[in-house]
Amino acid sequence: xxxxxxxxxxxxxxxxxxxxxxxxxxxxxxxxxxxxxxxxxxxxxxxxxxxxxxxxxxxxxxxxxxxxxxxxxxxxxxxxxxxxxxxxxxxxxxxxxxxxxxxxxxxxxxxxxxxxxxxxxxxxxxxxxxxxxxxxxxxxxxxxxxxxxxxxxxxxxxxxxxxxxxxxxxxxxxxxxxxxxxxxxxxxxxxxxxxxxxxxxxxxxxxxxxxxxxxxxxxxxxxxxxxxxxxxxxxxxxxxxxxxxxxxxxxxxxxxxxxxxxxxxxxxxxxxxxxxxxxxxxxxxxxxxxxxxxxxxxxxxxxxxxxxxxxxxxxxxxxxxxxxxxxxxxxxxxxxxxxxxxxxxxxxxxxxxxxxxxxxxxxxxxxxxxxxxxxxxxxxxxxxxxxxxxxxxxxxxxxxxxxxxxxxxxxxxxxxxxxxxxxxxxxxxxxxxxxxxxxxxxxxxxxxxxxxxxxxxxxxxxxxxxxxxxxxxxxxxxxxxxxxxxxxxxxxxxxxxxxxxxxxxxxxxxxxxxxxxxxxxxxxxxxxxxxxxxxxxxxxxxxxxxxxxxxxxxxxxxxxxxxxxxxxx
Amino acid sequence: xxxxxxxxxxxxxxxxxxxxxxxxxxxxxxxxxxxxxxxxxxxxxxxxxxxxxxxxxxxxxxxxxxxxxxxxxxxxxxxxxxxxxxxxxxxxxxxxxxxxxxxxxxxxxxxxxxxxxxxxxxxxxxxxxxxxxxxxxxxxxxxxxxxxxxxxxxxxxxxxxxxxxxxxxxxxxxxxxx
Numbered sequence: 001x002x003x004x005x006x007x008x009x010x011x012x013x014x015x016x017x018x019x020x021x022x023x024x025x026x027x028x029x030x031x032x033x034x035x036x037x038x039x040x041x042x043x044x045x046x047x048x049x050x051x052x053x054x055x056x057x058x059x060x061x062x063x064x065x066x067x068x069x070x071x072x073x074x075x076x077x078x079x080x081x082x083x084x085x086x087x088x089x090x091x092x093x094x095x096x097x098x099x100x101x102x103x104x105x106x107x108x109x110x111x112x113x114x115x116x117x118x119x120x121x122x123x124x125x126x127x128x129x130x131x132x133x134x135x136x137x138x139x140x141x142x143x144x145x146x147x148x149x150x151x152x153x154x155x156x157x158x159x160x161x162x163x164x165x166x167x168x169x170x171x172x173x174x175x176x177x178x179x180x181x182x183x184x185x186x187x188x189x190x191x192x193x194x195x196x197x198x199x200x201x202x203x204x205x206x207x208x209x210x211x212x213x214x215x216x217x218x219x220x221x222x223x224x225x226x227x228x229x230x231x232x233x234x235x236x237x238x239x240x241x242x243x244x245x246x247x248x249x250x251x252x253x254x255x256x257x258x259x260x261x262x263x264x265x266x267x268x269x270x271x272x273x274x275x276x277x278x279x280x281x282x283x284x285x286x287x288x289x290x291x292x293x294x295x296x297x298x299x300x301x302x303x304x305x306x307x308x309x310x311x312x313x314x315x316x317x318x319x320x321x322x323x324x325x326x327x328x329x330x331x332x333x334x335x336x337x338x339x340x341x342x343x344x345x346x347x348x349x350x351x352x353x354x355x356x357x358x359x360x361x362x363x364x365x366x367x368x369x370x371x372x373x374x375x376x377x378x379x380x381x382x383x384x385x386x387x388x389x390x391x392x393x394x395x396x397x398x399x400x401x402x403x404x405x406x407x408x409x410x411x412x413x414x415x416x417x418x419x420x421x422x423x424x425x426x427x428x429x430x431x432x433x434x435x436x437x438x439x440x441x442x443x444x445x446x447x448x449x450x451x452x453x454x455x456x457x458x459x460x461x462x463x464x465x466x467x468x469x470x471x472x473x474x475x476x477x478x479x480x481x482x483x484x485x486x487x488x489x490x491x492x493x494x495x496x497x498x499x500x501x502x503x504x505x506x507x508x509x510x511x512x513x514x515x516x517x518x519x520x521x522x523x524x525x526x527x528x529x530x531x532x533x534x535x536x537x538x539x540x541x542x543x544x545x546x547x548x549x550x551x552x553x554x555x556x557x558x559x560x561x562x563x564x565x566x567x568x569x
Numbered sequence: 570x571x572x573x574x575x576x577x578x579x580x581x582x583x584x585x586x587x588x589x590x591x592x593x594x595x596x597x598x599x600x601x602x603x604x605x606x607x608x609x610x611x612x613x614x615x616x617x618x619x620x621x622x623x624x625x626x627x628x629x630x631x632x633x634x635x636x637x638x639x640x641x642x643x644x645x646x647x648x649x650x651x652x653x654x655x656x657x658x659x660x661x662x663x664x665x666x667x668x669x670x671x672x673x674x675x676x677x678x679x680x681x682x683x684x685x686x687x688x689x690x691x692x693x694x695x696x697x698x699x700x701x702x703x704x705x706x707x708x709x710x711x712x713x714x715x716x717x718x719x720x721x722x723x724x725x726x727x728x729x730x731x732x733x734x735x736x737x738x739x740x741x742x743x744x745x746x747x
Contacts, residue, residue: 201641210643212650223643224628 075114318504343455357436361484
């Protein structure tokens with residue numbers, strides 16, 4: 001696993017112990033347990049299924065200990081005159097409890113340590129901290145986007161008093177601050193935990209955020225004249241425990257408790273950051289990063305996070321279309337597929353070429369491959385999508401599944417594709433399938449050249465220059481509308497599940513290819529993603545022993561079984 | 570530091586003017602060299618140096634110090650706004666600080682402040698930061714404890730310390746500003 005970590009090693013990672021095997025005895029709420037030496041107390045409690053509330057502590061950022069919410073009662077073993085722990089009746093060390101509470105985030109566990117997370121003292125501390133935090137808070141939950149996932153709200157219910165004794169005037173601070181291109185700040189909601197400040201200095205390393213003034217007047221701000229426009233800025237909205245930092249894209253769109261959350265991956269580049277899709281009633285409202293240490297830790301880029309609005313595009317292809325008398329008309333699926341099959345039957349398999357897409361899933365590509373093999377079609381390639389990557393999560397490969405397409409033998413890096421314009425012009429290539437929404441016109445085959453084809457079949461989710469001249473258009477599904485798996489640039493196989501239904505008659509592409517296959521070659525197997533995996537695991541050596549279920553939510557590292565030339569990248 | 574306090578104040582009212590001389594650069598480098606482990610620790614000494622040289626710390630100073638210590642500007646600005654001693658606009662040639670912490674407040678520092686305010690012809694209420702006279706000659710602000718509670722009320726005029734400043738003494742102090 002070590003060689004597939006794509007992001008720079010996080011120097012903090014408080015949720016991971018230095019040595020997971022070096023265990024010491026600790027007592028957590030009266031129960032003796034074994035935990036790795038030095039583990040952060042907040043994390044140790046978490047592993048013991050106890051919860052120590054916290055605001056400023058974040059496992060992937062440095063510890064500052066400024067919110068005081070994680071106060072706990074700490075004890076150390078009582079020592080006898082021989083400097084050995086005095087053992088109690090149960091054979092365990094007796095614990096001497098310190099009179100004052102400690103902060104869990106800045107305390108590592110030591111042998112024999114006692115931790116109380118729910119004693120009267122601890123409850124009293126939390127209550128007091130909550131009261132202080134709420135003194136200047138505007139209490140505007142009803143119009144706040146964070147409501148429903150707000151730590152201030154949750155802990156207030158859990159540990160607060162429910163009413164305020166504060167009769168003085170609240171401090172007024174800037175509201176509706178335009179912090180950057182994608183972020184709005186409400187300084188009155190801010191509890192000064194400094195997570196965003198630490199994120200921008202420790203993770204993205206171009207900190208423009210900081211606190212000015214002091215005491216009750218401390219205010220989060222960007223340096224005057226500077227904007228918080230980093231491509232990772234929206235991660236601060238995720239880690240903001242309150243509603244101070246909000247995403248311009250998501251604010252006021254949907255109450256978070258209405259969102260249906262499904263586990264997915266981002267398909268905007270080759271990294272494949274793990275994400276959670278929040279959707280409601282067939283509409284995707286937001287993507288948030290899902291933690292995976294082997295891929296994206298707890299972060300994702302703003303570009304990928306916001307790159308889902310095309311699912312809502314008014315131009316979405318919703319019906320299969322067939323061309324007659326130079327115009328496209330809606331057709332039932334059966335008619336459209338028959339028209340496609342008919343066109344393919346009229347030409348020799350050697351005259352058929354397929355533009356697969358490295359944006360398609362392994363499952364879609366495998367059904368395609370099966371169909372091509374049965375028919376004897378060998379001409380296939382994908383369209384390259386080079387991008388300006390960054391040194392963090394954005395990959396230089398704009399395709400999410402280049403490795404998968406290579407593994408299935410359907411990609412030749414666009415080298416074959418570049419010669420196809422000539423083949424078509426020479427009349428040697430008569431049928432072309434363009435899948436996955438690829439646009440071969442943009443890839444260098446002129447529309448006039450495509451017009452010479454006897455049949456051009458395109459599957460896409462949005463119209464493009466290729467679909468405009470296609471004889472048959474098959475409407476496909478976007479990443480949130482289908483299930484499947486992909487292999488990221490680091491050789492990690494990851495899966496994602498359908499979150500919403502595709503619009504209109506549009507379908508998941510593996511189903512389209514499955515039905516086309518049945519009509520063209522008569523092959524009928526592969527009726528579900530699981531079927532496809534059963535078959536794929538026997539045919540593709542790298543996938544041997546794997547199944548849809550075994551991929552799991554965190555994916556599977558394939559680097560040890562990948563063929564050499566694929567790993568050489 | 571050999572640089573006299575408030576040197577250059579008159580010349581830089583309204584803008585952080587003045588040349589960054591090789592002498593200043595040298596002084597700054599010397600201050601930075603005192604913190605071999607963490608350059609960042611030199612922020613406060615440099616802020617003092619800048620304020621003593623130019624009278625106040627504006628964006629030019631923040632950016633110069635940030636560059637000098639390889640910091641982000643915000644990291645310097647945080648400190649400038651945190652410490653009341655640092656100021657972001659030029660003060661008067663004679664800057665008065667009147668202690669308002671409890672012993673001085675009980676000793677009548679409010680009256681002293683009001684007397685000074687009247688003598689300097691300043692309008693605002695004094696609790697929102699320093700007030701500056703229109704001619705740039707005087708400025709006045711409250712401060713917290715100046716550490717001489719036994720001789721309250723106390724006043725700081727530029728760098729000079731005055732004890733038991735009642736209204737009469739206040740008049741003398743203003744008159745003594747030459």
